[in-house]
Amino acid sequence: MDIFSTLQDEKARLSPSENRIADILLNDFEFAVNASIIELAEKADVSPPTVTRFCRRLGCESFSDFKVQLARTAYVGMRYLKPEPKSTNPGDVAQDIITKAQNALFLLHRSLDLAAIELAAERLSRADMIYAFGSGGNSSMIANELQNRLFRFGLHVTASSDHGMQLMMAAAAKSTDVLIGSSFSGRNGELVRAFTLARESRVTTIALTQSNSPVAQVAEIVVPIDLQEGSNIFRPTSTRIAYLAVVDILASLVAYAIQPKAAVALRRIKQQLVAHRDGDDRQLLGD
Amino acid sequence: MDIFSTLQDEKARLSPSENRIADILLNDFEFAVNASIIELAEKADVSPPTVTRFCRRLGCESFSDFKVQLARTAYVGMRYLKPEPKSTNPGDVAQDIITKAQNALFLLHRSLDLAAIELAAERLSRADMIYAFGSGGNSSMIANELQNRLFRFGLHVTASSDHGMQLMMAAAAKSTDVLIGSSFSGRNGELVRAFTLARESRVTTIALTQSNSPVAQVAEIVVPIDLQEGSNIFRPTSTRIAYLAVVDILASLVAYAIQPKAAVALRRIKQQLVAHRDGDDRQLLGD
DNA sequence: TCCCTTATTAAAATTCTTTTCATGATCGGT
DNA sequence: ACCGATCATGAAAAGAATTTTAATAAGGGA
Numbered sequence: 124m125d126i127f128s129t130l131q132d133e134k135a136r137l138s139p140s141e142n143r144i145a146d147i148l149l150n151d152f153e154f155a156v157n158a159s160i161i162e163l164a165e166k167a168d169v170s171p172p173t174v175t176r177f178c179r180r181l182g183c184e185s186f187s188d189f190k191v192q193l194a195r196t197a198y199v200g201m202r203y204l205k206p207e208p209k210s211t212n213p214g215d216v217a218q219d220i221i222t223k224a225q226n227a228l229f230l231l232h233r234s235l236d237l238a239a240i241e242l243a244a245e246r247l248s249r250a251d252m253i254y255a256f257g258s259g260g261n262s263s264m265i266a267n268e269l270q271n272r273l274f275r276f277g278l279h280v281t282a283s284s285d286h287g288m289q290l291m292m293a294a295a296a297k298s299t300d301v302l303i304g305s306s307f308s309g310r311n312g313e314l315v316r317a318f319t320l321a322r323e324s325r326v327t328t329i330a331l332t333q334s335n336s337p338v339a340q341v342a343e344i345v346v347p348i349d350l351q352e353g354s355n356i357f358r359p360t361s362t363r364i365a366y367l368a369v370v371d372i373l374a375s376l377v378a379y380a381i382q383p384k385a386a387v388a389l390r391r392i393k394q395q396l397v398a399h400r401d402g403d404d405r406q407l408l409g410d
Numbered sequence: 411m412d413i414f415s416t417l418q419d420e421k422a423r424l425s426p427s428e429n430r431i432a433d434i435l436l437n438d439f440e441f442a443v444n445a446s447i448i449e450l451a452e453k454a455d456v457s458p459p460t461v462t463r464f465c466r467r468l469g470c471e472s473f474s475d476f477k478v479q480l481a482r483t484a485y486v487g488m489r490y491l492k493p494e495p496k497s498t499n500p501g502d503v504a505q506d507i508i509t510k511a512q513n514a515l516f517l518l519h520r521s522l523d524l525a526a527i528e529l530a531a532e533r534l535s536r537a538d539m540i541y542a543f544g545s546g547g548n549s550s551m552i553a554n555e556l557q558n559r560l561f562r563f564g565l566h567v568t569a570s571s572d573h574g575m576q577l578m579m580a581a582a583a584k585s586t587d588v589l590i591g592s593s594f595s596g597r598n599g600e601l602v603r604a605f606t607l608a609r610e611s612r613v614t615t616i617a618l619t620q621s622n623s624p625v626a627q628v629a630e631i632v633v634p635i636d637l638q639e640g641s642n643i644f645r646p647t648s649t650r651i652a653y654l655a656v657v658d659i660l661a662s663l664v665a666y667a668i669q670p671k672a673a674v675a676l677r678r679i680k681q682q683l684v685a686h687r688d689g690d691d692r693q694l695l696g697d
Numbered sequence: 698t699c700c701c702t703t704a705t706t707a708a709a710a711t712t713c714t715t716t717t718c719a720t721g722a723t724c725g726g727t
Numbered sequence: 728a729c730c731g732a733t734c735a736t737g738a739a740a741a742g743a744a745t746t747t748t749a750a751t752a753a754g755g756g757a
Contacts, residue, residue, distance in 0.1 A: 138705090140705070160745060169705080187744095190474070191444065195443070213527055217659050221516075228511050232504065232508045244500075267554075271547035363654065410547075425736090457736065457737045459737065
């Protein structure tokens with residue numbers, strides 16, 4: 124577990140002096156990782172022993188252990204306390220985007236519901252047919268991605284971003300099928316309808332969405348993904364990266380669950396692709 | 411700049427003793443970040459002053475500064491030295507995938523050609539019409555993503571993953587248009603043809619691909635993305651995440667270049683979406 | 698109010714880190 | 728092969744930083 128979550132958890136129970144130390148960590152992090160215990164103590168207006176105790180309280184061996192933990196967490200975890208890009212020049216924008224993406228992954232990792240993912244993977248790997256639904260630029264990409272990943276293992280999958288088709292497919296699905304749907308906002312009413320319909324025939328329904336959202340409420344298995352977008356309206360990507368990572372995890376688990384079948388299918392696809400190009404075997408599966 | 415690249419650069423010039431220290435960092439990193447200078451010196455079979463000198467050589471103030479730098483870089487940067495997932499249980503798979511994704515972003519950030527990106531963004535923002543091409547599950551997703559991002563700014567874009575259409579569109583494009591194509595492998599022969607055709611009419615051509623690949627060779631502007639996939643054939647995702655991040659950067663720079671126009675278009679799209687749902691304004695742009 | 702618990706620190710002890718200086722090795726040029 | 732210069736290294740000393748100890752202060756009930 125990392126320091127910042129511990130800090131969040133403990134902050135209320137901290138004494139006034141310790142709170143001053145915590146504040147420095149949160150506000151002037153750069154200073155904190157570089158300072159000696161004495162400097163830090165001075166800045167917080169406490170004595171060095173208080174700092175040592177503070178570190179121990181947060182689960183560290185010693186002050187230097189604490190600094191290492193801090194630095195380690197911070198590379199990724201800290202940045203979300205400093206929200207916006209410094210300027211619109213390419214270097215800063217790139218840095219900001221990449222940091223946000225790494226953060227999204229970091230937060231995702233922390234909040235993953237592994238049990239749900241495992242269950243979802245298990246159902247997917249046994250499905251007679253898989254329907255992957257999602258609409259709007261983001262979720263439809265996820266639906267396509269699911270198709271793209273799963274068909275390679277020899278599974279039967281189709282993706283749709285068309286509400287009408289989704290409803291018809293949901294109505295036609297059987298109890299041995301799986302419907303997996305993505306909704307970033309959790310408020311895709313049509314998807315809710317499709318899920319509801321599918322559950323009437325006891326089709327397994329899996330939702331990748333925000334927990335406690337309308338979509339989450341109607342799905343049998345919910346893989347919660349709770350990340351809020353940064354306030355910059357131009358940029359919805361980091362959440363998508365998190366979704367992609369979840370799909371990746373799901374697909375990998377499915378692959379492991381059905382190893383032999385998947386390997387055969389993959390080999391065939393690969394041969395097909397290589398024949399179609401110039402025989403370079405090192406290329407990707409697909410482009 | 412981070413310690414690991416410095417280490418890579420310097421390693422050849424290091425003395426034998428210093429090399430032993432470097433080896434410990436690379437092989438037993440966990441030990442290294444937690445050890446005191448004395449422990450580290452002992453393990454490397456050198457004296458503490460040698461360690462101090464080693465740290466200075468790598469550009470750090472002191473040993474403790476060095477440890478902080480190390481820990482900071484390591485959270486993301488270090489992991490790629492330990493390649494494969496430990497097991498196929500969900501926790502390990504998730505950890506492995508997320509680490510790889512973060513690494514892909516980390517390596518991408520290091521190798522970004524900002525000048526090329528800036529130039530590409532500038533051309534995109536002035537284009538009369540943008541054609542986004544890509545085939546195969548991965549690149550076609552990127553093409554769609556480009557469309558999805560750019561149309562929101564009021565630009566004219568179309569994406570295609572169909573070779574025939576691509577050729578026709580490339581033939582029809584004018585010199586005020588921009589053709590942007592993605593190829594993970596760089597060996598998409600049809601895309602090469604489309605690029606070649608487009609350049610005959612002096613259409614601006616932008617490639618997101620591996621440097622020095624066939625696709626890169628025919629494009630006017632190359633945004634190089636050079637990451638090799640891990641050896642696990644089940645998993646091509648982390649490269650895609652890097653491509654997505656590049657698209658994100660490009661799209662953001664385009665947005666900044668054409669601010670007012672983009673903001674208006676976005677507002678309209680947002681109203682449309684909100685009206686269509688249940689009026690919750692906090693949701694994403696699209697699902 | 699008094700006593701107990703907890704928080705805090707000054708000072709001492711300890712441990713870690715760096716500097717200094719001396720030694721040994723290496724290398725290029727005679 | 729020899730010499731001198733440069734570099735690498737470590738022992739010991741000096742200097743910091745950190746932790747422990749033990750004593751004080753500050754709250755919070757009985």
